[in-house]
Amino acid sequence: MDGYQGLTALIESAWEELNASDAGRRDLCLDVVSDVLETGRLTPDDAERAVGHLVTVALSDESYPVRESALHAACTASTHYELPYRVVEPLAVGANGFEPLLLDYVLTILGSTHDQAALPIVERFLHHPHPEVREEAAEAVNELRWSQKPTETAQ
Structure with missing residues (x-):
């Protein structure tokens, strides 16, 4: 597995765990996604997909810390990628x-x-x-x- 595949695997693993975890664990999963986005090494399409997922979490999760982590990660992405408004x-x-x-x-x-x-x-x-x-x-x-x-x- 090359470095890029490792980054995308980390994100995929975080998404999987995000669905079945308590709020504290979901928060940690979003920290992983933020860390990957901070590398700036994803393709624009992969970054957009990740941010789309983060937006969904920010709008739907019942936990304030989880929603904050999702928005923080999206903010991180916005400094490393040109995110389209859509x-x-x-x-x-x-x-x-x-x-x-x-x-x-x-x-x-x-x-x-x-x-x-x-x-x-x-x-x-x-x-x-x-x-x-x-x-x-x-x-x-x-x-x-x-x-x-x-x-x-x-x-």
Whole structure:
């Protein structure tokens, strides 16, 4: 087994164990996934699949620490891979259901997509009651606006 196969095997093993474990063990499984994503050595397709799975866990797990670990791992991926908005869009749809600390992760992830489709969702949080969320929303808006490509003029 080469290094790449070892990384993908680690992720697959983590997904399998994630389905049948207690919250503490699920949290550790997500740490493994985060560590693999941090290497930056997965293909874009494998990274997108992993992040898609993390998004599902973040939206569905009943354990706060597990959801936080899933979002942390997705944030880690967003610093090493260019994630398309479509992969993380379910986070935008479910953003109102996250606690403030978890919402910070969501806003960071959405901003890192550099996709203008995320801008209206992120802008909603500029007036959030928690100052940390407002600050993260402002940073995400800045990142999205900075990455906005000028419109091409017709010739």
